[in-house]
Amino acid sequence: MSDFVMPSLGADMEAATLVEWLVKPGDRVEKGQIIAVVETAKGAIDVEVFESGVVEECYVEPDTKVPVGTPLARIGSGEGVIAEPPGDVPAPTAAEVVPPEPAAEPIPSPAAPHQPEPASEPEPRSATEDGHVAASPAVRRRARELGVELGNISGSGPGGAIVLRDLEREEAGGARTESRRGGFDRDEMRRAIAASMSRAKREIPHYYLATTLDLHAAERWLEEYNRERPPEARLLMAALFMKATARALSRYPDLNGHYDERGFHLAERIDLGMAIHLRGGGLIAPALQGAEALALPELMTRLQDLVQRARRGGLRASEIGSASATVTALGERGVDTVYGVIHPPQVAMIGFGSVRRRPLAVDDMLAIRPAVDVSLAADHRVCDGHLGALFLNEIDAQLQHPEAL
Known part of the structure; x- marks a missing residue:
């Protein structure tokens, strides 16, 4: 038996708000399963459980802000299940229950003809006993447009039929949930970024290096690779940058790890963070986990998935807090060189600028070739410029043989 606690999703995170439980007491959960959604300065994050078991008790109610490390639930064998969710209103006692007074029966008028008793109105329901959902063609058409399953909606129309206002209510509720999962408070995120970067510049003795890489071989190989493939299966140069960086980190592991009060610790694998710009002005850097072991097509798929989930909501806690080094790429913004600030407790930030055609010296001749500045x-505290230079040269060597990536 153990407690499931509010995870740390970055060195700058002190607390977060529990938005939603995705499980209830008595549910069996497996390691890696998403069981809750928490809201941080970087938006709503899906939180996984790191052991299998049964949810025995949920300690914290949704919409509660709690510090990192606070127990949120108890995971055990299932013997100690407490079924009541937190915050339930206790049932009223017998003394509190006041039965309604019976309505006075009308005194029939002797002159009035006998009136039959009105039939009792049926309870509202959306589906008939044979499973048919009561809804008009207009409601069904609108439900298809919204992607809503009619069987999951309680109808408020005659006989429990689903009407358009029920769909509008469902759509509004879904929009609120999606907004909360995908949105973020811009001011709060800027404060979190400022705190983290201020700490980084204050505590981490940065040094900076940069060089220009010839991408002639990488570009030709990429064109050949993509020629016979449909658009959804094609690779971008960014995938080659990420894989070459991961390979170089495996060769120079002193740049892949974390530095804390106990000193430097090598990371067990290469979880390569990718700085992603969020619409509205935010920034987040989820990790491409085990990047060195991913084949290029899988790496490309995972990279696109990370970007999509970062912008709409749905990142996992393990993707936020696990990066062992981070890549930032501002090439699409037209800059030649980007010098990053290290995300503590990491010890390295790699930057890629725009891929441009430039004059380069090739075999004592001048050639116009695609090139990129990498920084x-x-x-x-961990390494010197000598090792940093070898690392950048290794990225260059990897990109000169893209077929081996």
């Missing part, structure tokens, strides 16, 4: 911001 490194590294922690001087």
